[in-house]
Amino acid sequence: MTETSRAGIEGRILELGDRLVEVEAPAHFTNARVEAWIDWAGGRTDLAAAILQYAYALAGKAHARGLIKDLKSRTRFREAITEAMMLGFIALSPAGAPHEALASDASTLDEFTATHRGREAAQAAAGLLRARLQAVMDAVLRCEGGPEACADPARNTSLARAADAARAAGAPDTAILEAIALARGGESEWLCAAPPQVPSAPVVVDRGAATAAARAAWTTGRVIVAPSEVAAGAIADGSGLACAGVELMAFWREGAFDEAAFAEAVKLAAIAVGAESDGPAVLALGGLGEWLVAHGFDYDSQEARQASRNLFQAARDAIDGLDLDLRLGLANNPELALRLGARLDAAPWVGPVTVAETADGETVRVLSEAAILGIAATGADLAAARDALLGHRSLTEAPGVSAQALAARGFTSLEIAAVEAELPFVSSLARAFAPTVVGEGFLRDVLGATPEQLADPTLDVLALAGFSPEEVAAAEAHALGAA
Numbered sequence: 001m002t003e004t005s006r007a008g009i010e011g012r013i014l015e016l017g018d019r020l021v022e023v024e025a026p027a028h029f030t031n032a033r034v035e036a037w038i039d040w041a042g043g044r045t046d047l048a049a050a051i052l053q054y055a056y057a058l059a060g061k062a063h064a065r066g067l068i069k070d071l072k073s074r075t076r077f078r079e080a081i082t083e084a085m086m087l088g089f090i091a092l093s094p095a096g097a098p099h100e101a102l103a104s105d106a107s108t109l110d111e112f113t114a115t116h117r118g119r120e121a122a123q124a125a126a127g128l129l130r131a132r133l134q135a136v137m138d139a140v141l142r143c144e145g146g147p148e149a150c151a152d153p154a155r156n157t158s159l160a161r162a163a164d165a166a167r168a169a170g171a172p173d174t175a176i177l178e179a180i181a182l183a184r185g186g187e188s189e190w191l192c193a194a195p196p197q198v199p200s201a202p203v204v205v206d207r208g209a210a211t212a213a214a215r216a217a218w219t220t221g222r223v224i225v226a227p228s229e230v231a232a233g234a235i236a237d238g239s240g241l242a243c244a245g246v247e248l249m250a251f252w253r254e255g256a257f258d259e260a261a262f263a264e265a266v267k268l269a270a271i272a273v274g275a276e277s278d279g280p281a282v283l284a285l286g287g288l289g290e291w292l293v294a295h296g297f298d299y300d301s302q303e304a305r306q307a308s309r310n311l312f313q314a315a316r317d318a319i320d321g322l323d324l325d326l327r328l329g330l331a332n333n334p335e336l337a338l339r340l341g342a343r344l345d346a347a348p349w350v351g352p353v354t355v356a357e358t359a360d361g362e363t364v365r366v367l368s369e370a371a372i373l374g375i376a377a378t379g380a381d382l383a384a385a386r387d388a389l390l391g392h393r394s395l396t397e398a399p400g401v402s403a404q405a406l407a408a409r410g411f412t413s414l415e416i417a418a419v420e421a422e423l424p425f426v427s428s429l430a431r432a433f434a435p436t437v438v439g440e441g442f443l444r445d446v447l448g449a450t451p452e453q454l455a456d457p458t459l460d461v462l463a464l465a466g467f468s469p470e471e472v473a474a475a476e477a478h479a480l481g482a483a
Contacts, residue, residue, distance in 0.1 A: 009048060009086060016045075024048040026088055029341070030357055033088070036338040040091075048086065055082040062275035067322070081272050089250030090269045092276055093336040097201060098240025099224065101233050104205040109212035112203070116220040119198045125170060126195030132166035133179045134190040139163075140183035151184045202332075204239070206232045224332060235332060243282040243331050244273035245340045248291040248311075249369055255376060257295070263318040274324040281324070284331035285315065287342030289349035290370035296377030299348040352389055353481075364424045365390055365480075391481035393423045398478040400471030401429065401462060409465045410446040415439065429476040433461040 010027040013020055014034060023045045025034045034047070041050035059078035062068045068077050084090035102112060139159040143150030153160040163176050179190055202222050205213055206229045217223035226232035246269050251262040266283070273281045288308065289299060297304040315328055331344040352371035355363045367375075367386060375382050395403045395416065403416055415438045422432040435443060435454070438461055443449040447464050462472050 014045075021045045026086060029088060030355075033338060033341055036335065039335075040339060051085045052082055055079075055085070058272055058275050062271055065275060067271045067274055067324075077268070077271065080268050084265060084268060087250070088339070088341055089247040090265060090272070091245050091336055091339040092269075092272055093243045093245075093333055095242040095277060095279070095281075096240050098238075099201060099236045100203045101236035102203040102205045104208035104213060104229070104232070106209040106212040109205065109209055109216045113212075113216045113219045116198065116216075116222075119196060123195045123198055126192075128169050129166070129171055130190060130192045130195075132162070132169040133171055133175060133192075135162040136166050136176055136179040137183040137188065137190055140180055141188060147184060151180050202239075204232045204236045238282050238327055239332065241280055241282050241327070242273050242277035243284060243333055243336055243344075244269040244276075245284050245286045245331070245333070245336050245342070245344050246315075247286045247340050247342045249287050249294065249342065252294065252369070252373060255373065257291075259314060263314060266315045266318040267322070270319040270322055270324060270326055274322070274326065279325065280327060282327045282329070282331050283315070283319070284329060284333070284336075284344040285311070286337065286340045286344045287370075288330070289347055290342065290368065293349050294370045294373035294377065296374050352385075362425055365427070387481070389481045391423070391477070391479045393479065394420060395423075395475065395479055399474040401467055401475035405467075405471075406465075411438075411442075411465075415442055423479055427480065429472055429479060430460060430462065432479075435459050435461060 008027055009024055012023055012025060012034070014023050014031055015021075016035070016038070023034055023038070025037065025047050029037070037047050038045060041047060044050045055078045058081060059068065059074045062077060063071075063074045068074045081090065085092075102108060136159065139156060139162040140150050143156050143158065145156070149155040150159070153163050159180070163180075166176050166179075167173070182190070200222065202224050204224045204226055205216075206226050207213065208229075213223060213225055217225070224235060226235055246262075246265050248262070251258045251265070253261075270283055273283060288311075291311070292299055292304045292307060295307060297307055312328065319326060319328070330346050333344055337344050349368075349370060352367055352374075353365055354368040356366045357363055367389060371385075371389075372382065375385050392398070395401060395406065406416055418437050418439075419432045422434075422437055426432045435457065440449075440454055443454060443459075443461065443464070447461070449459070449464060453459050453464070463469075
């Protein structure tokens with residue numbers, strides 16, 4: 001692992017829901033990643049204690065199943081898996097319900113889409129109907145007249161409106177009369193079972209009926225498209241298995257991939273997931289796309305394919321001799337991927353720019369570790385690449401919207417400094433020039449903004465100052481980069 005990316009464990013204050021909590025977590029974890037680990041720990045915020053307790057239990061299981069032979073090895077395993085999980089380069093996911101493999105013909109996919117829409121409609125209707133009948137009861141209960149008058153829609157206008165709304169939502173008159181009678185009898189709640197839940201578990205299809213599959217994916221958000229029927233079946237079969245993920249980018253030291261440390265981690269993860277599972281399990285490698293970039297390989301190249309084959313062969317060699325039913329490869333497990341900080345599938349990397357959190361919780365755009373290593377591997381100029389991708393973070397010599405051009409339009413050093421202070425944290429020049437940054441007084445007194453414009457949070461300050469879209473685009477590329 002690199003010294004810059006693995007800085008040890010630190011305490012931090014994190015906002016969870018409506019409360020602030022203190023968390024012990026790796027310093028390089030983002031808040032989102034910490035929250036994923038807290039979910040894994042069942043809401044416990046002392047991640048160090050939760051992982052240590054888990055490691056003790058896991059070591060006991062591994063020893064009981066003969067994966068660890070003696071007490072000394074058990075201790076070493078417990079310490080190693082604790083460190084690996086705390087640093088985040090190994091994460092485990094228990095077995096769960098497998099994904100369904102769905103036939104990819106158009107009629108099956110259309111039926112799947114229609115069923116999803118029907119369930120969504122039923123859920124919405126059930127919730128609305130319950131609320132409308134509760135309103136009928138409330139109209140009776142809140143009435144200040146006599147019992148007869150309060151239960152009579154002709155004399156209780158609130159009840160009449162509530163009854164009309166319930167009828168419009170599909171409530172039969174018998175249900176409305178029942179709600180009135182219950183309220184008159186002293187009941188205060190319309191008891192009704194929760195509406196049917198819309199399933200969220202993914203289904204796997206091959207790419208045979210592309211249009212129907214795309215429509216089903218768009219409507220339901222549950223479709224995983226595989227390249228073939230065989231691949232779809234394999235994804236579905238492996239989806240419910242216990243899974244261990246090993247993050248590949250954790251094993252770079254002094255600009256080189258540490259193959260020995262990687263092999264040790266693969267073996268450790270294999271024993272851990274073997275102890276966790278009563279049956280077959282999956283061992284997946286996370287961040288393959290980033291790993292290839294770090295070596296300087298084009299994703300779709302023969303060199304990349306050969307490097308991937310060599311990597312997986314090294315992983316197989318590392319677990320050779322372990323009496324485990326392991327499937328080594330890739331996985332679709334978003335929860336595990338979030339805790340690991342790396343995708344577990346074969347997708348290419350997401351690009352050279354990522355975000356990092358400062359000590360005070362601000363997010364800034366930075367070059368990813370894979371990008372820095374890849375630039376070094378190809379012999380490119382890191383400083384030039386950083387300027388091209390992240391920008392100069394300054395408007396001093398920017399084309400179009402330069403500091404000089406801004407001054408000519410009335411911007412003082414105060415407004416320009418406020419804008420430039422925002423540049424590390426924004427992805428567009430418009431956000432750096434937001435009304436809240438440059439100030440309402442300046443907009444009104446210097447740029448002549450009207451009250452209506454000042455009330456618009458999306459006011460385009462640069463357009464108001466007379467800059468063209470072409471000038472803004474040129475300055476944005478200079479200040480914020482091309483990524």
